[in-house]
Amino acid sequence: MITFDKPLKYGLIGGLVIITLSVLMYAMSVSIFNPVFAILNGLITFGITILLAVLAINKMRETDFGGKISYFQALIAGFIVILVATYIGNLFGYVLNGIIDPEYLPRLIDEFLLNMESKVPEEVFEEILNSMDESRDPMKNLLKALWIDPIVAIVISAIVSIFVKKNTTDLLA
Numbered sequence: 256m257i258t259f260d261k262p263l264k265y266g267l268i269g270g271l272v273i274i275t276l277s278v279l280m281y282a283m284s285v286s287i288f289n290p291v292f293a294i295l296n297g298l299i300t301f302g303i304t305i306l307l308a309v310l311a312i313n314k315m316r317e318t319d320f321g322g323k324i325s326y327f328q329a330l331i332a333g334f335i336v337i338l339v340a341t342y343i344g345n346l347f348g349y350v351l352n353g354i355i356d357p358e359y360l361p362r363l364i365d366e367f368l369l370n371m372e373s374k375v376p377e378e379v380f381e382e383i384l385n386s387m388d389e390s391r392d393p394m395k396n397l398l399k400a401l402w403i404d405p406i407v408a409i410v411i412s413a414i415v416s417i418f419v420k421k422n423t424t425d426l427l428a
Contacts, residue, residue, distance in 0.1 A: 258319055262335035265311035269304050269336060270343025276300065277347060281359065288367035304340050305415060308333040312419045329419050333412030338405055345400040353393035361391050 276299065285292060312332045316324040324332075352360040364387050372380055390396065 258315070259335060261315050261319070262311050262332045263339060265307045265314075266336040266339025267343070269307045269340025270347075272303050272307075273300060273340060273344035274347045277344065277351065281351065281356075286363055286366060288363055300344070304337050305411060307340065308336040308412060308415050309419055311336045312416065316419070324419075326416050329416035330409075330412050333415050333419075334405075334408050337408035337411055341400070341404040341408065345397055345404065348400075349393045349397040352396070357393070360393065364391060 276296070280287060280296070287293060287296065312324065312329045315328070315332050316322060320328065368380075368384060368387060371383060375383070
């Protein structure tokens with residue numbers, strides 16, 4: 256039987272960390288569309304969610320299952336951690352960009368587009384412009400995340416669970 260208290264707890268922690276990072280980026284006026292920063296931010300967020308999924312699965316394995324956890328149990332626990340963390344982060348993104356400061360995201364997009372206009376060929380710039388226009392609406396971003404996040408969470412959790420589902424009782428013998 257899978258208990259959801261630990262995955263929910265670690266997912267909430269992950270969501271709070273993602274919110275904290277978002278607030279820091281907002282307060283420091285960091286351009287989230289700068290390619291270097293976007294990659295760095297993605298890796299940090301991705302790393303935090305994976306770390307918290309691993310910690311939750313390990314904690315469940317040790318405290319709830321006596322050192323043994325099945326792949327399916329690890330998969331479900333990791334999925335919950337990642338999904339809760341990403342949903343909380345995306346809900347905060349909607350609140351920030353749709354309610355608190357609706358001009359924030361369009362301003363960052365405009366700055367990015369002005370910076371890119373002279374650096375890329377016109378055809379490439381048109382493609383960038385079209386894809387960025389879709390990113391201006393916080394509600395569309397939230398709705399997109401509501402169906403993409405579960406897919407990402409299941410894939411990441413499936414990979415993480417392969418490595419975490421150890422039977423630690425065998426290691427002690």
